[in-house]
Amino acid sequence: MSKVRDKQIIEELKRTDGDRVKIGVIDIDGILRGKIMEKEKFLSSIKDGFGFCNVIFGWDSQDHCYEDTDLIGWHTGYPDGKAHVNLQSMRRLPWDKSVPMFIADFSQDETLGLVCPRSLFKRIVSQAEEMMYVPMMSSEFEWFNYKKGLDDVPADHPITSGMFGYSLLRMGQSREFVNDLWEGLQAGGIPIEGLHTETGPGVYEAAIKYTTALEAADRAALFKWMVKEIAHQHGIMPSFMAKPSVDLPGCSGHIHQSLWDKIKRKNVFADANGKQGMSNIMQHYIAGQLFCLPYILPMYAPTVNSYKRLVSGSWAATSVSWGIENRTTALRAIIGSSKSTRLETRVPGADTNPYLSMAAALASGLYGIRHKIELTQAPTTGNEYQSKGHRQLPKTLSEATALMKQSEIPTELFGETFVQHFVQSREWEWNQYRKAVTDWEVNRYFEII
Secondary structure, eight states, rough: OOOHHHHHHHHHHSSOOOSEEEEEEEOOTTTTEEEEHHHHHHHTTTTTOEEEEEGGSOOTTTTOOOSSSSSSSSTTTOOOEEEEEEEEEEEGGGGGGGGEEEEEEEEEEETTTTOOOOHHHHHHHHHHHHOOEEEEEEEEEEEEEEEOGGOEEEEEEEOOOOTTTTTTHHHHTHHHHHHHHHHHHHHTTEEEEEEEEEESEEEEEEEEEEEHHHHHHHHHHHHHHHHHHHHTTEEEEEEOOSOTTTOOOOOOHHHHHHHOTTSSSTTTTBBTTTTTBBBBHHHHHHHHHHHHGGGGGGHSSSTTHHHHHTTSSSSSSSSOEEEEEEEEESSSEOOTTTTEEEEEEEOOOSSSSSHHHHHHHHHHHHHHHTTTOOOOOOOOEEEEEEEOOSOOOOSHHHHHHHHHHSSSSHHHHHHHHHHHHHHHHHHHHHHHHHOOOHHHHHHHHHOOO
């Protein structure tokens, strides 16, 4: 079926007007890197792939090249890797003359395939399929929207004021942006189930429609880029920082997930006769995520700023914990119908790389099933922030990265090459922060010390 669909897409491209396509690759930080390619060249590269400089996995969000990484660096000369397009990732961009957009990855490249986030997630999904499961997933994102100032720098004020969660009034005050956002995302292949304001000035939350795991990750990865493209036309700059202000709530990137049988007819998480409505498989899955969580936290919380969100009273996790319909825990079990029963992993912020956070959630859940880890930890009832008995999550990127580096669990889940490169990239990120002089330091020490 997939080959038939690929042929249909190729024929559609040949028939339709237009002389170009856009191709995107998601880097280590979840940023869309890409190029515009002449259509005929694109069609000729489908079978054998095309060259893409390996630096996209060897630099940070500011294009500063890593200096202490083994796999990619100045010592390699930055050669091209071999990228291949996923034809079925195609979507058309309604705000850009319906130009076709494709996602590429490096799954067929012997070196870059080991560290490419999308390629990694494809391997984890294949592991689930080998266990006769079809993983289904979706993401929710919260983000701030600011009015642009001069030179596209965000102004000091958001598009609306006040703490108005679930406010139709505030959405109505930005009606043109909201309508273009909804219609643009839908037409661009990112179907949205719900969109509303969150607590905080100019904060929105979108729930992306549930689907198969790889498509869910593709949607999530493109979502932030599309929001920025659409917002730019309205003089708006979105921010997906995990915690843009000390005085305001942070921004989440929650993951919903369940496992289905190989023909996608039965949700194997649901069991009306099971403990608390959960099957043994779901219990093992939760136990696996709890067990692995402290050792893979940088894949959920990849930036220095991520850890400013993971504090008490912030609607974000601070401990290795789970509960049923509890939004103060790391994992929230949602026990509904046979179709809707699922797990929500609440640790990731909006700054996450969706391929890596979904890989972390799925791989650690499968780890629990594979090793038949028992869910012995009782679910939290009430306020987890006041709980004293559960392990606390690392407080900084440095602490979390050191724990990941020391543990053998990440290597078992993701492979030695990926873990080494990812850890080195997070160590680089922390070292860039360590050298920075912040406004807090200047305001505190400049005159009085």
